Amino acid sequence: MGVRQVGKVEYGNERSVVPNTINGAGLARDEGPPAVELCDIHKSYGTVEVLHGVSLTVRQGEHVVIFGPSGSGKSTMLRVMNLLEVPQSGSVKAFGVEYGSARGNGVVRGTALQLRRTVGMVFQQFNLFPHLTAIENIVLPLRKVKGLSRKDAEARAADGLQSVGLRKWAAHYPGELSGGQQQRVAIARALSLDPRVMLFDEPTSALDAEVVGEVLIVMRKLAEMGMTMVIVTHELNFAREVGDLNVFIEHGVIVESGNRNIYDSPVSERTHRFLRAVL
């Protein structure tokens, strides 16, 4: 009680019973109300299970970093949080509403659409709509999701572009922008819908080294403003800076999680090995 649960919870399989360590001062972290809760998530593609019953609680205002080797299931875990991947079993909760397969008495259930209107996402490949200009990329969801008029949506989208320093580029198509600019437009697009949580799926992995910084600046500002963020990243220096809860995942299992000390003094031998290889 009072200790936040990370990794395996009461029911589940043997494989995920791992060093489920709360690292050091992690115990003393502020405990806000939960934003997104994954509980015992199992996800398979065909016959291959890639998530073996992971559980994670993201609290409001918290910045959670998920890291681990490629193929470890970290992106899949993130994508479960807005049901782009539908898990075979387990509970996905956001702000007290159940979206997963779990059933219970008196549980309020929501649809994937409602979940996605609460949780914004930024992709590794930006995924801007190439047939629309930067500003139209933001206007479209504002109109379709928020139901704004074209005039209101355009004013709002222009502000959104200004917020990432790209208003001048409003009438340009994604193909005419640099990778860093595209990712900033993508962030502005997700933010314009007032999400309560932002998911970042390796937001800088597809970028040239010299533009990684401009995207991280925007993300850092967002973090400073108290946005709840879940970030899958290889930028461990950035993670060390913003990560309130840092989760190391390998082979579809959460190996270790904790505060920033995890990067300097990991408890698990596997975390240690991974960090030594990448840092």
Next chain:
Amino acid sequence: MIGSTIYNWSLIWTYHGQLLDGLFVALKVALTALVLSVAAGLVLAVWRMARPPISWPAALYINIFRGIPALVSAIWVYFGWSLVLGIKLTVYQAAVVALVLLYSAYLSEIFRAALLAIARGQREAGLALGIRRRQVFVRVIIPQAARIALPNIGSMLIGMVKDTSTFMVIGLVEVVYVSENIVNATFEPFVIYTAAAALYIFVAFIIDFVFRVLESAVGGRASGRMAMLLTARRRRRLERLAQGGSDVAEIYEPLGAV
């Protein structure tokens, strides 16, 4: 006598009204059929992309109707349906239906290829933003697929216009039907059919031009004078919105932030 024949080219002018009437009928049939075929082709494409047992009827339809010549289709619809099914269509209706049966099958394969060419991330991005599935399809996937499919749709339309020429057998008063009548009165087949061929070629050039303009006007930055003209208003509005922007990122307080 070969070599000394004098062709009476002025006949083309004499009969230009009839020839153009025939062309008008051909275009009316082809364009009506195009609109219906695009709609039906899109449904067939999506249907065929469904899971196997569900997709089978679509696959069967496509493979049957891609294999039937327009002439056979027209006779089958006009005479066959009325004899066997008691469905009596006018010549015009039968011509349109005959074309739609064939070209919806062709177009569905063009659409399927275009839809498959759109990266998965596009759909995911739309869904992740909380846009409804149908809207993602209509606003995100279709416009991008359209740009890929447009050149092929243009080719199909040219094919449809040409295929109307076989519909003289069911009595459609199109270019060849008209030409045949004029030849019977003038005994100048070479002149009249040259004129008919010229009309088809002319139409092909026009269709090519229109589809090129459409292609460069949708799905990205417009290029070419006509496409620029078509998109000028939208471009000006967007450029106005870009004014007054600075390069400084000023992240505002998101409403959802705690």
